[in-house]
Amino acid sequence: MAEPRIEFEPEVFSSSGLTLLVDGTAQSHVDPTEPRRLFFEYVRRIGHVLDAMRPAGAPITAVHLGAGALTLPRYVAATRPGSTQVVVDHDAELIDTVLARLPLPEDSGIEVLIADARDAVDALAARPPVDVVVVDLYARLDAPAFVDEVPFMAGCLGLVAPRGLVVVNVADAAGLVRLRAQARALARADPGAELLVAGDPGVLSGAEEGNAILVAGPGGLPPGLEERLRAAGPFPAAVLTRDRLDAALWGVC
Numbered sequence: 001m002a003e004p005r006i007e008f009e010p011e012v013f014s015s016s017g018l019t020l021l022v023d024g025t026a027q028s029h030v031d032p033t034e035p036r037r038l039f040f041e042y043v044r045r046i047g048h049v050l051d052a053m054r055p056a057g058a059p060i061t062a063v064h065l066g067a068g069a070l071t072l073p074r075y076v077a078a079t080r081p082g083s084t085q086v087v088v089d090h091d092a093e094l095i096d097t098v099l100a101r102l103p104l105p106e107d108s109g110i111e112v113l114i115a116d117a118r119d120a121v122d123a124l125a126a127r128p129p130v131d132v133v134v135v136d137l138y139a140r141l142d143a144p145a146f147v148d149e150v151p152f153m154a155g156c157l158g159l160v161a162p163r164g165l166v167v168v169n170v171a172d173a174a175g176l177v178r179l180r181a182q183a184r185a186l187a188r189a190d191p192g193a194e195l196l197v198a199g200d201p202g203v204l205s206g207a208e209e210g211n212a213i214l215v216a217g218p219g220g221l222p223p224g225l226e227e228r229l230r231a232a233g234p235f236p237a238a239v240l241t242r243d244r245l246d247a248a249l250w251g252v253c
Contacts, residue, residue, distance in 0.1 A: 006097045011039070020069045020098065027138070028068030032102050035074035041234045042169050042211035045198050046134060047075055048232050049167050049215055052222040053131050059083040063124060063159055065117045066136035066169075067091075069098050070110065077108045085110045086130075088120040118146055121155035129161040136169040143171070148181040154189035157218055165221070168214040176206045179214065180249050186216045193218045197245055198229045201238040204248060 011017030011029070017039060020028040029039040038044040050072070053060050059082035064073055067089035076083050085108075089095055092114045104110050113120060117137055133156045137143055146152045147168070156166045166186070172178040183195060197204060199212030215221065221241075229239045240248050 006094055008101060018069070018102075022094070022139075028071050030069040030071045030074065030102060035071075035078040038071065038075060040211075042171075042199070042213055043071055044232075044234055045213045045229060045237075046072060046167055046169065048229050049165065049213070049225065050076060050132060051079070052225045052228055053165070054080070057081075060132065061085070061128075061130040063130050063133045064088065064136070065120065065134065065156070066138065067095055067098070067112070068136065069102060070104065070112075072134060072136075073110045074104070074108070077105070077110060083109050086124065087112045088115055088117055090114065090116050117144070118152060118155075121152065121159065124159055125155065129164060130159055131161060131164050133157075133159050133164075133166045134169075135166065138169075138171060143178065148178070148185055150185050150188045153182070153185040153216075157186070157190050157193065157216065160218065162219045163222075164218070166216045168216075170212045170214050171210075172203065172212065173209045174207060176204075176249065179212055182214055183245075183249050186214070190216070190218050194221050195241070195245060196221055196226065196229075197240045197248070199238060201236050204238045204240060206248070 005023050007021050008018045009021055016033040017031040019026050031037045038047045059080050062085045064087045067087050070087060073085045073087050095112060137147055168182055170179045170182055193216045196215040197212055200210055202208035203210035203212055226239050226241055230237055
């Protein structure tokens with residue numbers, strides 16, 4: 001099997017933005033001169049969730065399952081100095097290539113682990129709970145089957161503090177098959193967790209392919225999160241909770 005081709009493509013909208021490509025497929029975008037700038041729509045939505053975790057500038061603790069170009073860890077380090085973060089990815093070559101081109105600041109507070117996400121979740125359970133777990137596990141356009149499974153989602157929920165969150169990037173085809181599977185896994189892992197989904201209205205209606213973010217709060221969601229996601233975009237923006245989420249995912253009210 002041929003080795004994956006890893007490369008960086010300059011962004012056309014700025015002189016400093018770079019898109020990470022693996023075998024020609026965009027995996028991540030990062031602006032090394034301005035890590036606060038989030039380019040991909042779903043990443044910006046996850047950024048809004050992270051912004052809601054604590055008052056502006058206050059440190060958080062985070063686990064990122066899936067590295068890409070470490071876009072969100074760099075964002076947290078820039079917006080919340082003093083944060084402690086762990087990034088997990090199984091692809092050592094990818095991590096080495098990214099860090100050689102875009103090294104992390106020495107005081108970033110970011111620890112990078114080369115490991116399978118399932119194994120890492122079990123190992124990280126021995127550490128103190130964190131504020132947020134971000135799940136963004138894709139090889140090109142495919143997600144590993146275990147992200148649809150209850151034990152994996154239960155492990156992710158088990159890593160967060162009582163008011164913590166699990167945030168999942170769901171890249172889906174029309175019909176919401178993947179989103180439904182992962183939402184069911186979270187709901188079965190913790191029936192009391194509060195769920196929220198945000199994304200483009202065309203995607204959340206099931207009519208179009210695209211990315212949505214799925215948020216689970218075992219102890220509830222941060223106050224004002226739904227309103228923040230609606231108001232901050234990127235536009236158009238839709239947010240589903242409670243009955244509207246049930247109707248979209250399971251066809252019931």
